[in-house]
Amino acid sequence: MRxxxxxxxxxxxxxxxxxxxxxxxxxxxxxxxxAVQGSYSKSKAYSDTSQSTHQLPFFEYDTVVEMKLPDHCQLVGIELIDGAVELPTFKHPVQAAYVLGPEKGNLSAEMLDRCGHVIKIPTSFCINVATAGAIVMYDRVVSFGRFGQRATFSRNAGEPSSPRARGAEIPPPKVTQWGATA
Incomplete structure (x- = not known):
């Protein structure tokens, strides 16, 4: 993935x-x-069974002002607020940092001001922070085109998309020398 x-x-x-x-x-x-202004304790994060903070660079900041991102990295807030772009229509930046707010609140005004984009998952109410993050990351992976086009019908699931037009003649199955179809 780029x-x-x-x-x-x-x-x-x-x-x-x-x-x-x-x-x-x-x-x-x-x-x-x-993590920004958080009380993240690596020893209490029992659900992080892969110990990701030991496998990936992990940065902690006391304030939004102190937060530093790589050059050309666009900050994307994930928040269920008016004016946010709905995730299915969002074009993910090639270089991005996604940020989620607290369980019982929103991203701070300071953080929203730093965001180049604010997106929302089209749900009728807020969902779990980890779930929201996973949905956005999944959307990013799918959006960057590592996979074939989705099937139009469930009977086609998992098959590569066909270039033939609807109603076109279906070619006969290929038969091997032993009589089995290929």
Missing amino acids: GYFGIGVERLSKPMNVGNLFRSAQAFGAGFLF
């Missing part, structure tokens, strides 16, 4: 959520992890 991404949290207080998010980030190929 580019890179990192993912982080602001003011998160539940280590299980952070551990789950960071473990998912490692699985989806994140390049770095970060």
Whole structure:
């Protein structure tokens, strides 16, 4: 996949959520992890069974102002607010850092001001922080085109898309010398 991404949290207080998010980030190929104004304890993040903060660069910042990102990296806030771009229509930056807010609150005004983009998952109410992060990372992986086109019908699931037009003649199956179809 081209580019890179990192993912982080602001003011998160539940280590299980952070551990789950960071473990998912490692699985989806994140390049770095970060926490801003959080009380993330590596020893209490029992759900981070892959020990992602030992496998990937992990940065902790006391304030939003202190937060540093790589050159050309665009900060993307994930927040269920008016004016946010819905995830299915969002074009992910090649170089991105995604940030999620606390369990019982929103990203701070300071953090939202730093974000080049703010996106939301089209749900009717807020979902778990780790779940939201995993959905966004999955969308990023799918958006960058590592996979074939989705099947139009469930009977075609897993098959490569066919260039033939609807209603065109279906070619007969290929028969091997032993009579089996290939």
